[in-house]
Amino acid sequence: MNNTNRWNEIKKMVEQHGEISAADVVTQLGISPATARRDFIAMEKKGLLVRFHGGIRPINHDAPKVDVLRQRILDDNKYKRVIAQKASEFILDHDFIYMDTSSTVFYMLDYIKATDITVVTNSYLLVPRLVERDIRTYVLGGFAETVGNILSETSSSQIASMHFNKAFLGVYGFSNTNGLSGYNPFEAELKKQIITQCSENYALADHTKFTRHGFYHYASADAVTIITDHETPVELLSKNSIVCSDI
Secondary structure: HHHHHHHHHHHHHHHOOEEEEEEHHHHHOOHHHHHHHHHHHHHHHOOEEEEEEOOOOOOOOOOOOOOOOHHHHHHOOOOHHHHHHHHHOOOOOEEEEEEEEOHHHHHHHHOOOOOOOOEEEEEOOOHHHHOOOOOEEEEEOOOOOOEEEEOOHHHHOOOOOOOOEHHHOOOOEEOOOOEEEEEEEHHHHHHHHHHOOOEEEEOOHHHHHHOOOOOEEEEOOOHHEEEEEEEOOHHHHOEEEEEOOOO
């Protein structure tokens, strides 16, 4: 990977996660600590990021900021809403389901009609709405992140004895060749575990997700049913796609 590509990947990681450790950059990009250090120094001189002991952060990190996921929810994207409405139709009475950290998954809470369901989640933003709707809720433990999720090295082991009827997953990137991918190794490992232990897996992806690729692959294209909107080019759809046409 040349300098330009590495810098682009580092910028994406910082923009998505805010503060990120040097160890994470080394692991995700497969580079040496020395290379990461040289990149950080050069990028800081260019005004692209700020170094701190053990990692890097965005140049404007100290400015007042809005939670990333909460801002996406406030944007009230029409494509995500129609996808969420369609996804909610697959939830049946008495289902045991997993809902992860995603603005599209969050919108599902406005449309669920099923009763006596149990939800497991790692999203602290979903919890108030779930409780408000009197939905039985189990929250995975770990560290709260600005993107709205709760993650730790033990997230996968926390659900090792669980089985889900259905899982509804947000998507960072998708393609028929690479399947589902993301940038957080703990989140990718958790999603992989969930997909393994679930009867029906639904990935909620609007058309913008079909041109992005994360560093960590966690599922093949045929491991999930993709629910997307009509703006997604037909040639990019998987054989397990559900396209929502009513916007």
